[in-house]
Amino acid sequence: MECKEREVLIAVRAEVESADHWRVQFKTHGDVFKSQGVSMVHMGVADETRVLAIFETNDPEEFIRIFNDPVTMDAMSNDRVTGGVEMFLIDETFNI
Numbered sequence: 001m002e003c004k005e006r007e008v009l010i011a012v013r014a015e016v017e018s019a020d021h022w023r024v025q026f027k028t029h030g031d032v033f034k035s036q037g038v039s040m041v042h043m044g045v046a047d048e049t050r051v052l053a054i055f056e057t058n059d060p061e062e063f064i065r066i067f068n069d070p071v072t073m074d075a076m077s078n079d080r081v082t083g084g085v086e087m088f089l090i091d092e093t094f095n096i
Contacts, residue, residue: 006058007039007056007057007058008056008057008058008060008089008090008091009054009055009056009057009089009090010054010055010057010060010063010064010087010088010089010090011052011053011054011055011087011088011090012052012053012054012055012067012085012086012087012088013050013051013052013084013085013086013088014050014051014052014076014081014083014084014085014086015049015050015051015081015082015083015084015085016049016050016051016079016080016081016082017049017080017082018048018049018080019045019047019048019049019050019051020048021079021080022045022051022079022080022081023043023045023051025078025079025080026043026053026079028078029075032066032071032072032075033055035062035066036055036057036059036062036063036066036067037057037058037059037060037062037063038055038056038057038063039056039057039058040055040056041053041054041055041056042054049082050084054090060089064087067087
C-alpha cells in the first residue's frame with residue numbers, strides 16, 4: 001500500500017450489529033472524515049460482526065481529536081457499533 005508522503009495510516013476496528021448495515025452507513029460520514037484530514041478509507045470485514053477501517057490522513061492529531069468527539073460517537077451509533085472499538089496508528093513500515 002502506498003501513501004502520499006505526508007499521509008499517515010490509522011486503523012480502527014469495531015464490533016457491529018451487522019457488517020452489511022455498517023458498510024452502507026459508514027459511507028454517509030464523508031464530512032466527518034474530511035474534517036479529520038482523511039483522503040481515503042479502506043474497509044474490510046472479518047465476519048458479520050467485526051469490521052475494520054483504515055484511514056489515510058494528513059492530520060493524525062486532528063483525526064484523533066475528532067475521533068474522541070461526540071460527533072464520532074453519534075456516527076458510530078448510526079453505524080450500530082456495539083463495542084470493541086480500537087484505534088491503531090500505523091507508524092512503522094519495512095521493505096522486504
